[in-house]
Amino acid sequence: MVTATVLALGAWPATAHAFGEDEDHPPTGPSGGASGNTLTAGVGTSITVKQVNGGKGGDLVHVTPSLSWGEELMVNHYEKGEDQSDGAEGYKDFNIGKDGKFWRGVMNPDVENTFEARQCETNLFWQDAREIPGIKNAPTPKILAGYAYNKIKVPDTKVEMKPVGESTVNLPTWVWLDKGKFEPVKVRAELPGTGLWAETTAKPVSLHLDPGTPDAETFPADGECAVNDDGSIGTPYRKGSAKEDPPCGIKYLRATGGDPYRMKASLTWEITWTGNGGAGGDLPDGTFEGTQDVDVQEIQSINR
Template sequence: MRTGHALRWSSIAAAAVLLWSGGIAHADGPADNTTPAPSTPPPSGGSNAQNIYASATHSQIKISYPKGGDGGGKKGNLGAVDPNWKPPACWYEPVFTPEGLERFVDESDGNGDVGIHQSWFGKELWTDHYRDGKPQDNMDENWTSAPGYENYNKGKDGYFWRSVAPDDSDPDSWDCGLIMFWQDAGQIPQVPNAPTAKTLAEYAYDKVKVPDTEIELKPEAKSTVNLPTWVWLDKGTFQEVQVRAELPNTGLWAETTAKPVALHLEPGTEDAETYPASGDCEINDDGSIGTPYEKGDAEQTPPCGIKYLRATNGQPYELKASVTWQITWEGTGGAGGDLPDGTFETTQDMNVQEIQSINR
C-alpha cells in the first residue's frame, strides 16, 4: 500500500498497519488518542558528517555549563514559580544538507519522521517529494500543500528544517505542523514557531541544575520548644548557575543564568513561628543567607530561623527549605530579559523537645 498523504492514527490506521509496506505516510493522533504510533529504530544520516536521528523528539541544541550546574554533588532541576509557564513545546531546526538527506533516505530506506506527528515509511514517499518535485500535505490547521524539491536541492547552500518537540504528547506540539522544508543558509525561516534566542533561553531553563538545599541549623536536628532554631546558608554554598544553549547552523545562542536570591522556610507545623514572619530569608550582600549561630545567641532573635511552639511526639516535623533563583537570559544580537523565578525545595526531619531551658 502506498499513499501520498498523511493518515491520522485512528481506527482506520489499525487496518492500514496490516498492509505496512512500500511507502506509508503515518500521522499520530492528538494527545488524547491512546493508540500508540508504530516505532522504528533511529537510522543514521545527517549533515556535516554528524549523526542525525530520524526522531522529531531529538533536538540538536547543544548545552554547556559556563558556571556551575555540571559538577559533582547532588543537584536538581528548578520548578518555575509561575504555574502557567513552561518551556517551548515545539520549534524548527536544520537537520539535513541536500547530501545528508539523500544519504539518510538511502541508508534508512526512507523510514523516519518528516515532522513531529508525521512519519514516512518507505523510500518512495521521500524520493517523490524531495527528489522528484511532487507536493505533499503539511499538517497545519489548513492542511496546506508543501511544494516538492528537485534532486534534494543538491547544489544549493542551505538546510532542510524539521519540527522538534521534546515531548510529542504535549498538545501544543501540534502547533508545528509543517513537514520538513528548505531554508537557504544563513537565514532563519519566517514561519510560526521558528527558533529565536529566547526559544533557546527557555529550553536552557529546563536544563538548569542547582545544588541541593542543605541549610545549616543550630540546634541541628532537635529543637526546643519556645527557643529559636537558627538557620543559615554559607556564602560559598550557592553560586550562580549558567546554562548556554546553541543551535548549530543557525548562529542562535542564549545563556540562561540562575542567581539565588532568597530562602523560604516552612516549619512543617502551624505551631511554629518563622523569622522573618513571612518565612522568606533574603540573601546577604556577601551571598550568604541568614547569620551563623554563635555561643550566647540562644536568647536572641535570628534574622533567619524558626521557633517551634509545640514538641513532637514520636513523629518529627518536616521542615521544608526552598531557595528562590532569579532567572535572566541574554543571547544572539543583544537580546535578553527575565524568565520566571525558579525554586528548589528539600525536606528534612525536625524533632522538638519540651524543656524550659537549654545550655548551648
C-alpha cells in the same frame, strides 16, 4: 550523502503547561511544577541544551537525525528537481556542493497530537549555512530560553542549622545557606550552525521557613529570609549567640511529643534570560522545597 536535521516546531516546550499556558505563549505566573530539583522537558530536536555552570551538574541533549520520507518524493523532488504540488521548488541532486543542510519541521512529541499541532510538520527544506530556518514557528531566542529554562538543575534545598537536628524550647535555631553551594545556575540552549542561542540564569532570592508546627516563631516574623549582598542567606551561628535572635531562624515554643517537627525550607530562584541580538527578559521563578526533622526538648533544671 544527504544530511538532515530534525527541527521541533512550536513556541514553548510542552511542560510549560504546568504553568497554565498553551504552546504559543510562554508561562507568565509563578512556577510550581518541578521534578525533584530539576525543571524538565522532553526535547527531541536539534537544539542542544547544556548547563554551563552552577548546580553541580547538567544535561546535554544532542541531535537525532530522522529520515522518514517516501522514496518517490526523494527521487522526484530532491534528486530530479521536480516541484511539489504545493509549489515548493525542487532541488537538483540534493543541493550537493552547497553550504547548508536540509531541515525538517516536526511536531513536538511531548504536546497533544491535535490538528493544530500537526501543522508544524513540514517536508525537508534547504537552509543555507549560518542562517535561521525561514519558516513559520522557527525557533527564536525566546523559544530557546524556554528549552534552557526547562533544563535548569539546582542543588537540593537543605539548609544549615544550629543546633543540628535537636533544638530547645524558647531558644532560637539558627538557619542559613552557604553562598558557595547556592551560586547562580546558568543553562545555554542553541541551534547549531545558525548563531541562534539563549542562556537562562537562575539565582536564589529568598528562603521561606515553615517550622512544621504553629507553636513556633520565625525570624523574620513572616519567615522570608532574603539573600545577603554576598549571595548567602542568613548568618552562620557564632559561639555565644545561643540566646540572640538570628536574622534567619526559628524559635520553637513547645517540645516535640515523640515525633519530630518537619521543618520545611522553600528556596525561590529568580530566573532571567538573554539571547543573541540583545534579546532577554524574565522567566517564572522556580521554588524548590526541602524538609528536615527537628526534635525539640524542654530545658532541664534542678531546683535546690
